[in-house]
Amino acid sequence: MDRFLTTIDRIGGVNLLPLAVALVAFFLIGVPSSWVTLTVAGLAMGMMIFLMASGLSLVFGLMDVLNFGHSAFVSFGAFVAASVLGWLAGWLGAESVVLNIAAIFLAFLAAIVFGLAAGWFFEAVIIKPVYHDHLRQILITVGALIVAEQMILAVWGGTPINVPRPNFLTGAVLLGDVAIEKYRVFAFLLGLVVYLALKFTLSRTRIGLLIRAGVENREMVEALGFRIDRLFVAVFMLGSALAALGGAMWAGYETLITPALGAEMMIVVFIVVIIGGLGSIEGTLLGAIMVGLVANYVGFLAPKLALASNMILMMAILLWRPNGLRPAVK
Amino acid sequence: MSLLTLNAMQTRIGQYAVLHDVTLEVPEGGVFVLLGRNGAGKTTTLRSVMGLWKPSPGSVSFRGTDLTGMHTADIARLGIAFVPEDMGIFGGLTVEENLVLATANGSFDTDSLARIWRLFPALEQFWTKAAWSLSGGQKQMLSVARAIIEPRELILIDEPTKGLAPSIIDAMAEAFREISVHTTLLLVEQNFEFARALGHQMAVIEDGRIAHTGSMADFAANKDLQASLLSLSA
Numbered sequence: 262m263d264r265f266l267t268t269i270d271r272i273g274g275v276n277l278l279p280l281a282v283a284l285v286a287f288f289l290i291g292v293p294s295s296w297v298t299l300t301v302a303g304l305a306m307g308m309m310i311f312l313m314a315s316g317l318s319l320v321f322g323l324m325d326v327l328n329f330g331h332s333a334f335v336s337f338g339a340f341v342a343a344s345v346l347g348w349l350a351g352w353l354g355a356e357s358v359v360l361n362i363a364a365i366f367l368a369f370l371a372a373i374v375f376g377l378a379a380g381w382f383f384e385a386v387i388i389k390p391v392y393h394d395h396l397r398q399i400l401i402t403v404g405a406l407i408v409a410e411q412m413i414l415a416v417w418g419g420t421p422i423n424v425p426r427p428n429f430l431t432g433a434v435l436l437g438d439v440a441i442e443k444y445r446v447f448a449f450l451l452g453l454v455v456y457l458a459l460k461f462t463l464s465r466t467r468i469g470l471l472i473r474a475g476v477e478n479r480e481m482v483e484a485l486g487f488r489i490d491r492l493f494v495a496v497f498m499l500g501s502a503l504a505a506l507g508g509a510m511w512a513g514y515e516t517l518i519t520p521a522l523g524a525e526m527m528i529v530v531f532i533v534v535i536i537g538g539l540g541s542i543e544g545t546l547l548g549a550i551m552v553g554l555v556a557n558y559v560g561f562l563a564p565k566l567a568l569a570s571n572m573i574l575m576m577a578i579l580l581w582r583p584n585g586l587r588p589a590v591k
Numbered sequence: 592m593s594l595l596t597l598n599a600m601q602t603r604i605g606q607y608a609v610l611h612d613v614t615l616e617v618p619e620g621g622v623f624v625l626l627g628r629n630g631a632g633k634t635t636t637l638r639s640v641m642g643l644w645k646p647s648p649g650s651v652s653f654r655g656t657d658l659t660g661m662h663t664a665d666i667a668r669l670g671i672a673f674v675p676e677d678m679g680i681f682g683g684l685t686v687e688e689n690l691v692l693a694t695a696n697g698s699f700d701t702d703s704l705a706r707i708w709r710l711f712p713a714l715e716q717f718w719t720k721a722a723w724s725l726s727g728g729q730k731q732m733l734s735v736a737r738a739i740i741e742p743r744e745l746i747l748i749d750e751p752t753k754g755l756a757p758s759i760i761d762a763m764a765e766a767f768r769e770i771s772v773h774t775t776l777l778l779v780e781q782n783f784e785f786a787r788a789l790g791h792q793m794a795v796i797e798d799g800r801i802a803h804t805g806s807m808a809d810f811a812a813n814k815d816l817q818a819s820l821l822s823l824s825a
Binding site for chain 2: 467470471473474476477478480481482483484485486487488489589
C-alpha cells in the first residue's frame with residue numbers, strides 16, 4: 262500500500278484527482294460524447310470559479326482576512342461587464358471578429374478596473390479597521406455583501422439582465438457527434454492564461470516571492486525589511502480584480518444574471534478555497550476544477566444530488582486532508 | 592557611543608507587563624549575550640528592539656536614531672537583522688529563494704554567497720530544495736545565512752542552539768565567531784557554555800529587569816553570581 266501511495270505521489274499525487282474523477286465518470290456515464298461535453302463544461306466552470314476564488318485564497322492566506330464580501334466583486338464584475346456588453350451590442354453582433362473581441366475585451370477590462378478600484382476602497386474602508394479580528398471581519402464583510410447587493414438592485418434593478426455573447430463565441434463546435442460550446446472553450450483558455458500568469462508571477466518574480474513568503478510568515482517578511490501592509494493592499498486589489506473578471510466571464514456563460522449572483526457564488530467560492538487549501542493558487546485551481554467536474558457529472562448522473570455535490574465533495578476531502586488538497590506551507 | 596541603547600524600556604503583551612524596566616547599552620563589535628531564566632523577558636527584549644512588539648514607555652535607539660514607534664521593516668533597513676527563536680524560515684520557498692528575499696535588490700553578491708557556502712556547506716548542497724525539507728540544524732543555518740547575506744551592523748539572535756545536535760552547535764559557534772569580527776551580535780541564549788565561549792559582554796535579565804551587566808569573563812569567573820541569577824550550580 263505504501264509503495265502504491267509513493268508511486269502515486271511521484272507521478273502527481275493529488276493533482277491526479279480530477280483525472281481520476283473524470284475516469285470514474287467516463288465509466289458511469291457510458292456515452293463518450295456526453296462525457297466529453299460534461300468534461301469541457303466542468304473544466305470551463307472550474308476555471309471561472311478559480312478566477313473568483315484565487316483572490317480570496319491569497320487574501321486569506323496572506324492577510325488572514327475572512328472576506329465574506331468577496332463575492333460582491335463577482336457580482337459587480339458581472340453587472341459592469343453586462344452593461345458594457347449591452348452598450349457595445351452593435352460590435353457584438355457584427356461579423357467582424359476584431360469588433361467582437363474588442364467588445365469583450367473592453368467589457369472584461371471595465372470589470373477588472375472596477376474590481377481594482379472597489380478592492381482598494383473595500384480594503385481601506387472596511388477591512389483595515391478589523392485586521393486581526395475574525396468575528397468582526399465576518400460581520401462587517403457579510404454586511405458589505407448585503408449592501409453591495411442592494412447597490413446592484415438600485416443601479417441595475419431587480420429584473421434578471423440578459424448578457425449578450427459576441428458572435429464568434431456563440432454556438433458550438435462539432436467534433437464528430439460531440440458538441441462543444443465555444444464560450445466554454447474560451448472560458449477555459451482564458452482561465453488557463455490567467456492561472457499561468459499568476460503562477461509565473463508567484464514563482465518567478467520578487468513580488469510573487471514576497472507574497473508566498475508573506476502567506477507563510479508575515480512577521481519575518483517585515484523583519485527582512487519589507488512593508489507587508491502595502492503588499493496587502495496590492496494583493497487585495499488583485500484578488501478583487503480577479504473576482505470581477507471571473508464574474509464577467511460567468512455573466513457571459515450564464516447569459517442571464519440577477520443581483521443574487523454574488524450570494525449564490527459565495528458558497529461555491531468558499532468551498533473551493535477550503536478544498537484547495539488556504540493561500541495556495543495551485544490548490545485553488547485543483548479545488549475549482551474538482552468542483553466544476555463533480556457538479557457537471559453529478560448533475561447528469563443524479564440530478565437530485567447536484568445541489569449537494571459540492572458539500573459532499575468538501576466533506577470527503579476534509580475528512581481525508583483537513584488542511585485541503587494543496588495548502589500553502591505554514 | 593553605544594551601538595544600541597535601551598532606555599527604561601517597558602513592553603506589554605496584551606494586559607501583561609513583560610518588560611518592566613530594561614536599560615541596556617550594547618557596544619559596537621563582538622558578541623553581547625543576554626542571559627536569563629525562562630520567561631525572564633529575553634525574547635521580548637529582542638522583539639521590542641525589532642519593533643515586533645512596541646515598547647511603551649521607554650525608548651530604543653540605534654546609532655542615535657530613535658527606533659521607538661518605527662515600523663519593523665524600517666528598523667531592518669537600518670542594518671539590523673533578526674534570527675527568531677523559531678528560525679522564521681519560509682518552508683514553501685527553496686533555500687535559494689529564502690536567501691534571495693533577504694538581499695537588497697534580489698541578486699547575490701558573489702563574495703557573500705561564497706562566504707555563506709563556506710560557513711554552511713549544507714546550504715549549497717540543498718540550494719534548490721524546499722526549506723521545509725531541511726533538518727533543524729540546516730534551518731538554523733539558513734536563518735543565520737539570511738541575516739548575513741547583506742552587510743548588517745547588528746544581528747539579533749534568539750536561542751540559536753535550542754534543540755540542535757552538539758556538532759551543529761560547534762559549527763554555529765565557529766560561524767558566530769567569524770561573523771562577529773565585522774558585525775555586532777546580540778545573542779539571547781540559555782546554553783551557558785555556548786554563551787560563555789562566544790560572549791564578550793553580557794547582561795542578565797530577571798523578571799523583565801536587567802539584574803546584572805558586565806564582561807562575560809568576569810561573570811564566568813563568579814560562580815556565586817551565576818548561581819543566584821541563573822540557578823547554575825556553583
